[in-house]
Amino acid sequence: MSELARILPAEAAIAAVPEIQILHLGLSDIKEIVRHKPLAMHEMGLATWHAALSTGRFNLNPMMLSAHVDSSDPNLLRHVSRALNQKVLFDLCYSYGIIPGQDLEEPALQVTTAHLFPNRLHIADVKLLDPRKPVENASQKDDQSHESLHLFGELLINARAAARAIKAEKMTLTASHSELLPVFTAHGFEVENSEMGRMAAKFGLGIPMELLL
Known part of the structure; x- marks a missing residue:
């Protein structure tokens, strides 16, 4: 499996x-x-x-x-x-x-x-x-x-x-909207440190997140 x-x-x-x-x-x-x-x-x-x-x-x-x-x-x-x-x-x-x-x-x-x-x-x-x-x-x-x-x-x-x-090396996901950010950050995820991550967070949609392992 x-x-x-x-x-x-x-x-x-x-x-x-x-x-x-x-x-x-x-x-x-x-x-x-x-x-x-x-x-x-x-x-x-x-x-x-x-x-x-x-x-x-x-x-x-x-x-x-x-x-x-x-x-x-x-x-x-x-x-x-x-x-x-x-x-x-x-x-x-x-x-x-x-x-x-x-x-x-x-x-x-x-x-x-x-x-x-x-x-x-x-x-x-x-x-x-x-x-x-x-x-x-x-x-x-x-x-x-x-x-x-x-x-x-x-x-x-x-x-x-x-x-x-x-x-x-990491786990990743995409938060569909900003209301989900606290849910994922509570489990250790952070908004991806990139221009795309920052722009998505600003607009509150399709926000890439990551958790380094």
Whole structure:
């Protein structure tokens, strides 16, 4: 089993919701993951392109992939890899929990993780909610569509263990909006020390964060 498949706190989720089934899609299922999680895959491509340019190792036009960036291309990682002539996706996992027979637009319990170039464990699209307990008048796609299972701390403990196992140098994620910054900083994440990080923090959207290991 991939180390990334151990990040979702499956035992705690099953203890809280005994009827839930935990499933995993891995690197060999990338086409299916792209179909299920296009925005998460695009975000990882964008983060990897930015990380590569920030290394100073590549003399490339930062705008050369703008068509794929502007169109939210879920296969952006593939184009980044070609532009760099470098493998950029080392492992990938989409873990999620479902209750058989329940019809939800998307799983209330899920996380997408990847081992990305240069050597980062990236966490995307975290939802750790109880699928049995919807919040009144909330959209199913909302981050708080259901009551929380309060498993984020355990997920990060598992992520640190996975990052150590794959010898990653840091863990990264993107805060979708500034209201989430206190949640992530409480667990040790900081806004990325870069022009992109500072600009994103200023506007309060798509804020890259990192935790050095």
